[in-house]
Amino acid sequence: MEEPYSLYSLLLDRTARSVKQFAQRQFKELGFNVTVDQWLVLRQLYEHNGLNQRELAERVFKDTPTLTRIIDLLCSKGLTERVLHPEDRRSFIVQLTPDGVKKVEQLKPQIRAIRLKAWNGLGEEDFREFKRILSTINENLSSI
């Protein structure tokens, strides 16, 4: 057989991009004025208060330079703010502004609906398989 693993990698990459691209297009059409990655950060901040940038980066699986820029953009949109960490002057606590909170609460149900489209026709059992297989791949690669 010819390069099946490369084909799987390509399929994985392509699917992840399709999902993100689809969501991004919906975000744009509906005038959300945030990107998909910015949304991930907003949602995380809504659910967990008092995180510094490194912790936040871990939770959304981004590296710290990438997160720095996302936070810059969110701050310039007035949705988040950096607060000095009370005990470590190297750190910032990132938190939602009142506008940021409002944004999350507005968008949450709409985004749930958008996400649903990707998973149409898949059932409980498929989700279990999906999680199991992708988690296996992640574990294979994280043991470095």
Added chain:
Amino acid sequence: MEEPYSLYSLLLDRTARSVKQFAQRQFKELGFNVTVDQWLVLRQLYEHNGLNQRELAERVFKDTPTLTRIIDLLCSKGLTERVLHPEDRRSFIVQLTPDGVKKVEQLKPQIRAIRLKAWNGLGEEDFREFKRILSTINENLSSI
């Protein structure tokens, strides 16, 4: 339950990036001097001659601006070249240079080995499920 579809999207995105990132690190360590995306293009050119950029873009699932830039880089590395299309002066045929062919033949077996690591512990049945589920997602989103 809370936001399962968003979690699946995040897992998908994260896994795709892990796979790519792992491969990219190996490429670097082994001194391949090409990126993963550049490799995809090289392999496609090795297997299919006489493609123009649009056809090539379709095969590697990238859009034409992205492909233009990848080809620019590959040409500047001396691995590919643009040849005027004999029948359509808007088009270029992209092809491997002799150095490009050598590169593909050198890298192919090593990359097969790298790809294998991600799929460790998964069997035939898992691959079928993987393909089925990801293909379903792709179809859900491509019907726009």
Added chain:
DNA sequence: TATTAATAATTAGTATAACAAGCAGTTTGA
């Protein structure tokens, strides 16, 4: 305690990624 090591965040450089706009060349159709 004086260094050294480690950590949090930023900055810089290169490579994708998506989309929009533009140009040149080709095809269509009245």
Added chain:
DNA sequence: TCAAACTGCTTGTTATACTAATTATTAATA
């Protein structure tokens, strides 16, 4: 046959991704 529509490619802009290097601060240790 000529103007409109279309196609192939490029360029510009913004955002994300990864690496490496830098700065400021804190922790560790000889």
